[in-house]
Amino acid sequence: MISRRKKNWIGILAASALALAASGLAAHRFAAEHVRYYTGIEPESLNCVSCHYVGHGGTLADRLARPRYRSPLNLAVSADGRRLFAAASQGDALLVVDLENLRLLSEIPVGSRPNSVALSADGRRAYVSCEGADSVSVVDLESGSAVAALPAGSAPAGLAISRDGSTLFIANWFGNDLSAVDLRRGEEARRLPAGSNPYDLALTPDGQHLLVTNQLSFTSSRPSPPVSEVTVMDVEKREVAGRIQLQNAHLLEGVAVAPEGDLALITLVRPKNLLPATQVARGWMMTNGLGVVDLKTRQAVQLLLDEPNAFYADPCDVAFTPDGRLAFVSHSGADAVTVIEVARLRELLESMTAEERRTAGNHLGLSRRFVKARIPTGANPKGLAVSPDGKRVYVAERLADRIAVIDVERLQISGSIDVTATRRETVLRRGEKLFNSAARTFQGQFSCRSCHPNNHVDRLQYDFEPDGLGRNIVDNRTLLEIDRTGPFKWNGKNTSMYMQCGMRFAKFLTRVEPFSFDDLNAMVAFLRSLRNPPNSHRAKDGTLTPAQARGKALYERAAMKDGTPIPPKSRCLTCHPPPFFTNRQKADVGSISPADSSGEFDTPQLRNIYQSAPYLHDGKAATLEEIWTRFNPDDTHGVTVDFSKSDLNDLIEYLKTL
């Protein structure tokens, strides 16, 4: 017989269970509705953390939920071949690897977001460019510590040291210029204009010239195919000696000069950005290849590394073996390394007519004539380095947190160096891998990163909508700070990132199966984590220069100079209020073009706006100035009729600080 007391307990327990079940059901329904409401899609799983936890590494919770990855990006091998140095792009460190035992020896803290490593001729110092610190860390390899920081421009990336050891050349990625640092004085001696986003450097074997790849194409004020540049510098004069333009190509990243000194290889991507994106299913919309530069004539021929049904997305670094026999190209989107037989490449080039050279960049069948092998790698292979004896090639598998070792003789991965600090793959890491992988696009033509290098923009305009050729062409938009600046797309139709990256994305762009819900979760979590790099126009203490302060007053003004009130809808602050300088509403600022279906566009955020040229929805304004000098004839985009040129300059100086 069950005692009354027990009955009571059973009753309480049953009631509690029912209440709990009811609460759980209600919570589930609430959560499902909540996800539905915010994502616009039907939830398959409800993982609060993936949406609500986006840490940036600062707190204990961050460290627990988001372990630290090192993410090796670029490599350098010591002259004796015993040490490998890797820039740990997410570890803020220089990794020192013992190549005899293939193990990580030490981790030397350097500045924020290291990108590249260059070694002094005596092997006693390493120079590490730090994108996030706008400086180059000088590492004393004997003491194993950073001993100084050299000045650089905005987001220093590629490095090269002159043969005489006197000058360190730095590619200032976001500064669009090059620094020549006098290493004896430790001062920046020259700042030289590069192309658009200079990224990597390579010295010619005679040490007289330096080749600089420029990642992005020039900004154009009308939708156009990309034109990118390889900058040639005279090392002794520290001057720009020439510029080689590559038509229909961008994402020029890796560069290497053949030991013979007669040609250089440049990695590149050839986008057909003005074709409707829906055409990707026909193949050949985003192709990947090389620029082969004849250093005597300074003429470039473009060749594809892709094959008709197999694309090798995002070529990003290239290296020659010391004998010049082979060249290796890493494909960060395809998780592979392509091996090129240089002699056959030369044969091919010699056999081509001028017309064939001009059109070779569109020929998917040529790669088989010079590609010797494809070597699969770990996730996101980036920087390459060749051992001095030419027997090994090292590959930085950035998102695998490993450095692969390729046996040049067998052309296979012969080992790897694990540099990871954690075994756990967070949802953010998974998202980052998905973002950088081309595996989820038709034929593997491109990754998300192909259009959003550095998680930002490629400065191109695209024809996305399935509404006919040339209709509704839109400028690429940044992904930085995207979690706080929805809705998405220029027409503001996508209210959530789940919708943006979900079915429609697969239907119209990737043309493959959509992401699974877990993958979508991971992708969204990664996108939500993206933040702007430090603003190089804003003082660290937040003080404004006089011009910026005057610009701020103009930005916030409510009346014209003669006292005439400016209607609220025409004030800057109305549509672009802080903190992200968007009210997340659609507006018609008179920017409609004949090919647009509507004149209303989502109000873009303005953070780090100076890095996002061109401007307006279709990129018709090549510079910030043109927004008002050319495309605001009737004061529909703010009241500027009473501006002097100085006023406009002040306003722009302020906008650059946002």
Place this chain on the structure above:
Amino acid sequence: MKTKTRKWIGWAGLAWTAALFFASGAGGTERPDGNPDVLALRPFTRWRSFGLDAGLPSEKVLCIRAGGGRVWAGTEAGLAGYEEGRWRTWGVKDGLPHPVVLSLDLSPRTGDLWIGTMGGLARLSGGRIDAFTQLSSGLSNDFVNGVECDPGEDHVWAATAMGASRFNLRTGEWTIFTEQNTPMAEPWTYSVAIDRGRVYVGAWGAGILEYDQRSGRWREYRDPDKEMEIDLLPDDGPVHDVTASVDFQEGVLWQATYFGLARYDGRAWSTYFAEDCGLAGNFVQFVRARGRVAWCCTDQGLSATDGLNWATYRRREDGKGEIQFSRKKEPAGTMVTETAMAHNFILGVDFQDQAIWVATEKGVSLGEPDPEAAEAAAAPAIPRSSPDQDAPAVQVPAAAPASVQAPAPAPAPPEALPARFRYASTPEELLPYRHLKIYHEFFTAAPEFRGAGREKPEPEVEEIRIGFIGPLEDQDQPDLPPGFRSGLRNDIKAELFGRPMLRAAQLAIEEANRAGGYKGKPFRLVRRTDLVQWGQTSNELSRFAYQDSVWAILSGVDSNHQHVLARADLKAEVPIVNAGSTDPTLLEHAIPWIVRVLSDDRQNAYVLLDAIFRVRGLSRVAVLRVNDRDGRVGVAEFVQGARRLNHPIVIEQRFLNGDRDFSSQLERIAQASPDALFLFGNPQELGMIVKEARRRGLAIPIFANDRCALTKFLETAGPAAEGVVAVSPFNPEGEEPAWLEFKRLYRERFGEDPNAFSAHAYDGMNLIIAAIRSAGCNRARIRDALFSMKSFDGITGRLEFDSTSNNIRRPWLAEVRGGKFRYIRPPDRGKEK
């Protein structure tokens, strides 16, 4: 004699001997600072010239720069680079923002070439041209007269028609320096020189401005006499406030003007005119310093000077070259060379090793010293002859030490002054500094154009295009940058001045076409507006000259725009007839391309001063003027004249265009107890002021400028206008048949009476048509025809031109009686003896 005294005498004798030694020039050819003087430099005797045949895109070469193993020439049709004996060219197709290259500089920090054009600034770096325009960048204006790279900072300075722009190459920041943030009178800048952290900006109407980059402070060097038509004293400061070019090296600042040259060594100024030294001509468009020697590009040859000695290069009519050496005014010899520069109209100069490169109106010239002279070792290699000999037969070693020239003492006023040239028919009592002896008077002769172009044959054209630029609400003009259009709406200037002028000009064109046009070809009016922001007028001028291919231009009202137009036209070389601006300084620059048919505020002031002080016997005049350039320079002659007549202005107040409330100004004026009020502004504001003044009981006589004599004033002021006296450029109540016919035609066509601006625009257009018919389709010859006219019978009466081709016909007075203007012809004091 005591020993001590003997010692003193001995020392004094030694000092005197030493002084004589140096003063006599026997101290050698080295200056105390180690720089050789000009006479010790090896002359350039072997010349080679490059024109179209050599590969230049145009023979008109506006600037030249040498460096990095190359020579760069900026021409009227693009950029040319000379390397290894070959010219290579760059044009608009290569990315230049405009084909006309006005200025060049090589960056000592990057090796890049910076190019100032008529359509923006450009950088040639590694073969790539990047363009910076006022629409696409922070550049203040597209008309880039000068460009200079800072050797100490990553800065590039551009002197533009609308202020100086500084571009920070590291941050991308543009900073604009105008009259808003510097002591510049106006934002028209023409040249920049940088040395040791100091920036020198040559400005029109503001002399030279010095900017200390460290302190951020400005300092100005101005013509001390503050008069445009004279230079009062020698060596007292800049020659003139209109600076054409400036350069600074080794502590010496050089100012080139259209009136002469000035030098400042940090202690004293020296001024140079062709009449009193070896300077080739007073019209100096460009100066480049090399060490302590300045090379002056004039319209009559190339002169080099260290401030004391001169070497002047010219091309003779027989094609040979001539080098004249002089010390101050004293000839020191002449050398004749078998070869010469391509032309004597020099626009630029630079040096490459031992060679000199010269930009002329007929190509680029390369000058080199005689190689044999180079072997003559250290001895000065100047072959010299006596002044009356041509052949370099007599070899005379150069001598003369170039001691630092002391400023000449100001001349004491002589007891009996020589007769003054009466520029602008100025009444004797209104002449500036009339009790002093004037060192140099300008505008004593008509400005001459000595450049090339007259030889060009008349081209085959289907129509004869004439430009009109004025305040027009011409928003549909297709090539006007959209960003500027919003400033055009509802501007009163368009209604009062622009539209009437355009209509009258169109009538004149149609009439001329009915009379057969020019040789059967019709005239066609090409119109552009100057009613835009940011110094757009200079850009419009370049469009007129190089896009529309007009033969002449009729220009409008606003003083700012007219000045920008005139200076820009010095490079474009298109004849301009102004029919709407009364700015007295508009023609006071010696630019030989612009004439005016409307009486200016100098002539208006003479008439008003006479009416106020002599006829009415008033003595305490208050001035209330619009606060813009028109107002500032418009009342200047009146204010100075009143002072010279011993009746200084008792108070001067200002207002802004568009103001509606003038009570505070009128209250202050009333407190000053004037017995007359002189107003200067546009008719709408003037009408409101008169109304308010009368309402306040200010019953004193009111006088006003010519824009008051429009019906808009009467409409605005109403009955309060009664008794107001305005100056008028002509008598619209005249009964001359031509005037009555024009009035009839205009009324029939446009339904309203013409005003003074339309009447003068009609005369101005007829002047242009007459010049074209007389000279043909050739801009230089049309200019000659315009400047040769000493008078012209128009519908407004007989226009009378002075030495600057400014109409100095006596204006009329218009007094409001019974709600209408009644016109009175005042006496002409300027012509009275």
